[in-house]
Amino acid sequence: MSLAGTxxxxxxxxxxxxxxxxxxxxxxxxLFPYALLAPSLLFLxxxxxxxxxxxxxxxxxxxxxxxxxxxxxxxxxxxYSKVLADPAFRQAALNNLVYALGTLIPTLVLAxxxxxxxxxxxxxxxxxRTVFFFPSLVPLVAAASLFFFIFLPGVGLLDYYLAKIGINxxxxxxxxxxxxxxxxxxxxxxxAGYYMLFYIAGLQNIPRDTIEAALIDGANAWxxxxxxxxxxxxxxxxxxxxxxxxNLLTSVDHVIVLTHGGPSNATNLLLYYIFQSAHENFxxxxxxxxxLLSVVVLxxxxxxxxxxxxxxxxxxx
Amino acid sequence: xxxxxxxxxALGLALLVAVAFLWATPFLWTLVASFRPEGAxxxxxxxxxxxxxxxxxxxxxxxxxxxxxxYYVNTIIVVLGLLAVQCVTVSLAGYAFARLRFPGxxxxxxxxxxxLMLVPPALIVPNLRTVVDLGLYDTLPGVMAPYFASAFGTFxxxxxxxxxxxxxxxxxxxxxAPWWAIVWYVLLPMAQPGLVAFAIVSVTAHWNEFxxxxxxxxxxxxxxxxxxxxxxxxxxxxxxxxxxxxxGTLLVMAPLAVVFVAFQRRFVDSFVFSGVKG
Numbered sequence: 001m002s003l004a005g006t007x008x009x010x011x012x013x014x015x016x017x018x019x020x021x022x023x024x025x026x027x028x029x030x031l032f033p034y035a036l037l038a039p040s041l042l043f044l045x046x047x048x049x050x051x052x053x054x055x056x057x058x059x060x061x062x063x064x065x066x067x068x069x070x071x072x073x074x075x076x077x078x079x080y081s082k083v084l085a086d087p088a089f090r091q092a093a094l095n096n097l098v099y100a101l102g103t104l105i106p107t108l109v110l111a112x113x114x115x116x117x118x119x120x121x122x123x124x125x126x127x128x129r130t131v132f133f134f135p136s137l138v139p140l141v142a143a144a145s146l147f148f149f150i151f152l153p154g155v156g157l158l159d160y161y162l163a164k165i166g167i168n169x170x171x172x173x174x175x176x177x178x179x180x181x182x183x184x185x186x187x188x189x190x191x192a193g194y195y196m197l198f199y200i201a202g203l204q205n206i207p208r209d210t211i212e213a214a215l216i217d218g219a220n221a222w223x224x225x226x227x228x229x230x231x232x233x234x235x236x237x238x239x240x241x242x243x244x245x246x247n248l249l250t251s252v253d254h255v256i257v258l259t260h261g262g263p264s265n266a267t268n269l270l271l272y273y274i275f276q277s278a279h280e281n282f283x284x285x286x287x288x289x290x291x292l293l294s295v296v297v298l299x300x301x302x303x304x305x306x307x308x309x310x311x312x313x314x315x316x317x
Numbered sequence: 318x319x320x321x322x323x324x325x326x327a328l329g330l331a332l333l334v335a336v337a338f339l340w341a342t343p344f345l346w347t348l349v350a351s352f353r354p355e356g357a358x359x360x361x362x363x364x365x366x367x368x369x370x371x372x373x374x375x376x377x378x379x380x381x382x383x384x385x386x387x388y389y390v391n392t393i394i395v396v397l398g399l400l401a402v403q404c405v406t407v408s409l410a411g412y413a414f415a416r417l418r419f420p421g422x423x424x425x426x427x428x429x430x431x432x433l434m435l436v437p438p439a440l441i442v443p444n445l446r447t448v449v450d451l452g453l454y455d456t457l458p459g460v461m462a463p464y465f466a467s468a469f470g471t472f473x474x475x476x477x478x479x480x481x482x483x484x485x486x487x488x489x490x491x492x493x494a495p496w497w498a499i500v501w502y503v504l505l506p507m508a509q510p511g512l513v514a515f516a517i518v519s520v521t522a523h524w525n526e527f528x529x530x531x532x533x534x535x536x537x538x539x540x541x542x543x544x545x546x547x548x549x550x551x552x553x554x555x556x557x558x559x560x561x562x563x564x565g566t567l568l569v570m571a572p573l574a575v576v577f578v579a580f581q582r583r584f585v586d587s588f589v590f591s592g593v594k595g
Contacts, residue, residue, distance in 0.1 A: 043466035051443035139525035160363030
């Protein structure tokens with residue numbers, strides 16, 4: 001019995017031995033794409049999805065600094081009402097709005113103007129393109145260090161040359177009415193050349209015939225810009241607006257170096273508020289609630305833009 | 318009529334050059350001030366006119382008081398270590414999205430997309446907790462970890478692979494080459510422009526990054542260039558050593574500036590291609 005059984009089994013296992021690797025190979029083939037994605041998915045999970053879950057949970061608890069998770073007490077939406085009632089947060093949100101719009105509009109206008117001015121390929125244009133682009137290549141911290149001296153009262157670069165033409169500048173970073181606009185000025189200088197690149201690329205995508213047709217119809221420079229170039233650049237503009245807004249909500253290096261959010265919160269921005277709550281005041285619940293609020297804003301910007309850009313854009317983000 | 322137009326054109330050009338000069342002023346000042354002797358007096362510190370004689374004292378002071386050598390090493394470790402890991406993750410994921418068909422591919426594509434919206438800087442607070450939990454607090458890998466996966470890089474490599482003809486890989490597959498050999502010996506050499514574009518954007522972004530390393534790193538011996546420069550700026554502010562500040566800033570900016578001037582076209586193309594830094 002055992003002998004027959006063995007033989008029988010042997011035959012079967014022989015056939016199975018041939019089928020199993022094939023099945024295993026098929027299974028492996030089916031899992032293969034996911035294996036290639038696994039490293040990326042692991043880190044996306046850890047640092048893009050887990051943090052969102054984390055802030056949702058943490059924002060619902062009050063956890064005094066230096067205590068473990070055991071000491072945390074559930075406070076429901078308490079952290080949100082605390083954050084929304086915090087004058088510093090309100091100020092930071094308002095500042096961020098002023099900062100975003102105050103930076104975005106001049107940056108876009110300058111980026112387009114620069115692009116129009118240097119789009120032709122000659123030597124001078126190439127040099128000017130480099131000059132305009134260069135600030136976006138340096139660290140925001142380095143830009144802030146330079147502007148620290150530029151904004152220095154009295155002996156700084158700005159005051160030194162303003163004095164030569166008889167203008168007495170304000171205290172650029174010390175006056176709470178001026179400081180945010182000084183930070184805006186730095187940011188415009190830093191970013192305009194970066195967005196110029198997108199406008200140059202966008203301009204190159206406009207068919208020459210369109211512009212020539214407008215020329216033949218007798219359109220002057222302003223009319224060509226208003227009725228031909230600007231509409232054709234709309235996808236570029238909406239793309240640039242989104243990446244600019246995300247940037248304006250998520251970089252505060254210059255605030256940390258130059259002003260620490262001061263004077264009297266005049267240059268406090270959302271991310272700086274979050275940084276301060278977590279890193280300096282150790283208010284984890286508050287920082288989590290504020291983070292989640294800014295996550296909502298970021299998602300809203302992106303989703304709104306996908307709607308607009310879904311109607312035909314040449315950029316693949 | 319023609320004269321008038323020419324006049325306008327000349328005026329426009331003059332304005333353009335003036336604005337460009339204004340734009341370059343911070344850098345011109347940095348160059349001039351970093352070679353300015355200390356004795357020149359702080360009253361004319363803002364002057365854009367170069368001094369004679371020039372001096373390297375400011376650089377010497379900056380290097381002595383700022384430990385920039387160490388910061389260079391740390392920054393280079395972060396930037397290159399990160400790039401090495403990213404090249405693997407984005408090539409594999411880009412290959413999967415470009416060449417393989419599997420259930421859930423579109424959904425997974427959207428899973429990646431979220432990273433372009435919720436950029437890591439927005440999530441510094443919870444990510445710091447994760448880094449602590451992983452035992453990576455106060456380490457350079459902790460600085461790199463949130464960027465190991467890159468949605469931007471994955472999309473860029475996917476685009477690059479999609480643009481390549483399939484003939485070569487099919488020939489290699491018929492010859493019995495395993496998938497990794499096809500990726501390594503056939504696809505990646507052809508995808509080099511995409512990798513270079515990604516490398517430029519990644520290196521620039523992380524060379525310049527500040528807030529996240531500031532939060533993760535505590536030990537001064539692990540400071541990166543940007544953290545060093547920020548601390549250094551505070552020091553220079555106290556000592557009113559503007560020439561030294563200029564020299565220190567120049568030291569931080571110089572490497573990228575040199576690489577940029579050398580590979581200008583590549584840089585510009587990469588940034589236009591990218592849109593999103595990461």
